[in-house]
Amino acid sequence: MWDPGQYRRFAGERARPFAELTARIGAGEPRTVVDLGCGPGDLTVDLSRRWPGAAVHGVDSSAEMIEAARNLEEQPAISFELADLRDWEPACPVDVITCNAVLQWVPGHLGLLPRWVSWLSAGGWLAFQLPGNFDQPSHTALAEMAASPRWRSLLGASAFTRQAGDPAEYLDSLTAAGCQVDAWETTYLHVLSGADPVVEWAKGTALRPVLAVLDDAQAAEFLAGYRERMRKAYPARPFGTVLPFRRVFVVAHRPGDASAERGTSLVGRSGH
Ligand SMILES: C[S@@+](CC[C@H](N)C(=O)[O-])C[C@H]1O[C@@H](n2cnc3c(N)ncnc32)[C@H](O)[C@@H]1O
DSSP states (O other): OOOHHHHGGGHHHHHHHHHHHHTTOOOSSOSEEEEETOTTSHHHHHHHHHOTTSEEEEEESOHHHHHHHHTTTTSTTEEEEEOOTTTOOOSSOEEEEEEESOGGGSTTGGGGHHHHHHHEEEEEEEEEEEEOOTTSHHHHHHHHHHHSTTTTTTSOGGGGOOOOOOHHHHHHHHHHTTOEEEEEEEEEEEEEOSSSHHHHHHHTTTTHHHHHHSOHHHHHHHHHHHHHHHHHHSOEETTEEEEEEEEEEEEEEOOSOTTSOOOOOOOOSSOO
């Protein structure tokens, strides 16, 4: 279960990669924009501000996230839909598809990419970004703790299946699908404030599947152990706590003339 409030606590740090990703999208006046895994919708609204003439549609499989996003639906050009991105498909060609910080939750997502390219109108853009930091202490500590005798029976390996490819893998796949591809990686050094900020960050994402299966007492015990490990791995310094965070970025452009007539109804054919 996602918690939009906890997720938004580090909104600035989470928005920056989205801004740097979408800055590389060269679309002038797209008519249709889809944000797959839109979460609480704040960044979907940014897309609508950049392209006020576009119909912008956010899709997410979390009822909590879509409920939060629907509070932002005041502009008529924005709509949100509860659906799993693995099943959803648009009812017309799309000029811009974005997918920010989502694909790490979708095993085998490389296989989805050619399908997404096939949805693009001629001249359309596909842009996605995902964390590539699963070898870092914030994640390895979770996996180690879950595998320990204390937690093994409660926390199966399923909570730790997140993964990202390297930029070169995405570049190969999308080039083979006929796109011009810009792929890169960046390691941000987030300087976080407050007590145990890495734990607070993880509560909005990586810890979510863990806490979902523990009762209150178990969750408190697990968090105490995780907090201790995070304090050692990411010590508080006089100016804050440094969280290095690697992210992978991909922008693919489908060549062609974008001026062809097309529809603007984005509501998915298999959405639910
Ligand atoms: C880390 S949040 C990112 C939200 C938003 N894109 C942002 O950058 O603020 C990940 C989102 O992906 C969604 N998600 C994960 N798997 C999904 C799937 N299979 N289909 C649709 N949404 C999915 C989650 O519900 C969650 O809202």
